[in-house]
Amino acid sequence: MCGRYSTPQQSEAERYFAVHLLRWQFERSYNVAPSQSVPVIRSAGGQREGVMMRWGLVPFFAKGVPPKYSTINARIETIETAASYRGPWQRAQRCIVPAAGFFEWHVDGSRYSAWPGFGIVRGARMAACSRAAPSSPCRPIR
Numbered sequence: 001m002c003g004r005y006s007t008p009q010q011s012e013a014e015r016y017f018a019v020h021l022l023r024w025q026f027e028r029s030y031n032v033a034p035s036q037s038v039p040v041i042r043s044a045g046g047q048r049e050g051v052m053m054r055w056g057l058v059p060f061f062a063k064g065v066p067p068k069y070s071t072i073n074a075r076i077e078t079i080e081t082a083a084s085y086r087g088p089w090q091r092a093q094r095c096i097v098p099a100a101g102f103f104e105w106h107v108d109g110s111r112y113s114a115w116p117g118f119g120i121v122r123g124a125r126m127a128a129c130s131r132a133a134p135s136s137p138c139r140p141i142r
Contacts, residue, residue, distance in 0.1 A: 003033075003105075004032060005032050005102040005103065006028075006032065006099060006102070006103075006118070007032055007098065007099065008098055010026055010039070013041075014050065016098070016126050017041050017048060017098060019050040021047055021050065024039050026038075032055070034072040036055055037052045038052065039051075040052070040053045040095040041096040042095040053095070055097075057085065057088070096128045096129070097128065098126060098127075099126065099128065101118050101120040103117065
């Protein structure tokens with residue numbers, strides 16, 4: 001997942017992902033940033049549950065304090081071995097982040113000239129990104 005993305009409309013996400021347990025409420029946002037409360041879909045008792053969670057993993061060893069390094073993106077090459085993600089990965093603590101699109105930075109060769117580009121999945125109404133959930137029990141943000 002990238003550093004910024006756009007959320008879909010709540011009703012569209014509920015239909016598209018067949019969310020049955022509705023424990024979220026959100027407005028469509030076109031500029032979602034790390035550490036914000038974001039809509040996610042997780043499994044609860046065999047059903048899909050929609051909840052709000054903080055974007056960014058706070059590893060168990062951080063004792064509830066967000067680390068100084070970025071934990072918003074896990075690399076597939078190291079997700080099973082990196083200390084931050086290993087526990088949640090092994091315990092299958094995962095969720096889906098519904099997205100209407102995402103932003104990536106484009107650079108024209110100069111380090112001072114960059115602009116955001118908005119991306120969508122061609123032919124799809126919506127995209128989904130997977131995420132490792134916190135190592136502590138997943139609790140929705142109220």
